[in-house]
Amino acid sequence: MQLIGSTTSPYVRRIRLFMDNYPHEFIALNIYSPEGRDALRKFTPVMKVPVLTDDDKTLLDSRVIHKYLANKLNHAQMSWDQENLLTMIDAVNDSCITLFMLTRSGISTEGELLIADLQKERIANTINLLEAAAANGSFDEWHYPSICLYCLLDWVSFRELLSLEETPALAAFLQSHKHETLIKNTDPRL
Ligand SMILES: N[C@@H](CCC(=O)N[C@@H](CS)C(=O)NCC(=O)O)C(=O)O
Structure with a gap:
């Protein structure tokens, strides 16, 4: 494989x-x-x-x-709620990548720019729902949506795309897994 x-x-x-x-x-x-x-x-x-x-x-x-x-690997299927969480995580991830690639292409994402504004709106809506889900314990177990959330949050902090100051449950989630061996071995900063 x-x-x-x-x-x-x-x-x-x-x-x-x-x-x-x-x-x-x-x-x-x-x-x-x-x-x-x-x-x-x-x-x-x-x-x-x-x-x-x-x-x-x-x-x-x-x-x-x-x-x-x-x-x-005979893992259980995700629930529909977990599928939706994954869709939200992917939406934030894709929008952050679009903003990142616009900047890398020399296009400012500040000021009025339809494509950037659409991404920012999606991120703002979705990150609040992910914050609420984290606060409600949806990511307490280390299942696939938790893995995907961790990778998103660590990547946006690595690329300095989003601050987690206003989303304390997401910040705490990121912090709580930082020291695990496989997490350290796959750090994008390496
Ligand atoms: N929906 C895809 C998204 C994958 C994706 O966007 N990968 C990025 C790297 S993070 C990529 O390969 N980008 C190359 C490009 O857009 O040309 C998935 O879940 O695998």
């Missing part, structure tokens, strides 16, 4: 954490370098990570990869 990804992607990190120590080869690419793009093109036409290969199968998108692995 091969996991193709990058060391900084929060979508790749969630799969690395979910796989725990399940035997696999991790292929880390710099997906924005010419060499990285050439390598990535061999695995996926959509040019996004993560990608998982297992024998003759290639799985694209972290949600599909998670479903495949959960089935293979």
Whole structure:
């Protein structure tokens, strides 16, 4: 089994954490370098990570990869509430990536800019619901939505995209898992 990804992607990190120590080869690419793009093109036409290969199968998108692995490792299915939490986590993650990529492309996300405003609105709405869910104990167990939340929060703090000052339950959640070995080994700052 091969996991193709990058060391900084929060979508790749969630799969690395979910796989725990399940035997696999991790292929880390710099997906924005010419060499990285050439390598990535061999695995996926959509040019996004993560990608998982297992024998003759290639799985694209972290949600599909998670479903495949959960089935293979006999994990229980997520509840519908957990599926919705995951959709919210992904929404914040995708919007933060869009803002990050706009900035990296030299486009200011301050001032009036429709695409940036839409992302900011989605983030503001969703982060408050995630805060309420964290305060209500939805992330007390270390299940897949918790893993995904951790990867999102650590990535936005690494990229300095969001402050968690106004979301104390999310800040406490991030803090409480910081020192675990697999978390430390997959730190995007390494
Ligand atoms: N929905 C996808 C999102 C994956 C994603 O956005 N990956 C980013 C890295 S964090 C990527 O590969 N971006 C490359 C691009 O957008 O060209 C998933 O869950 O796997």
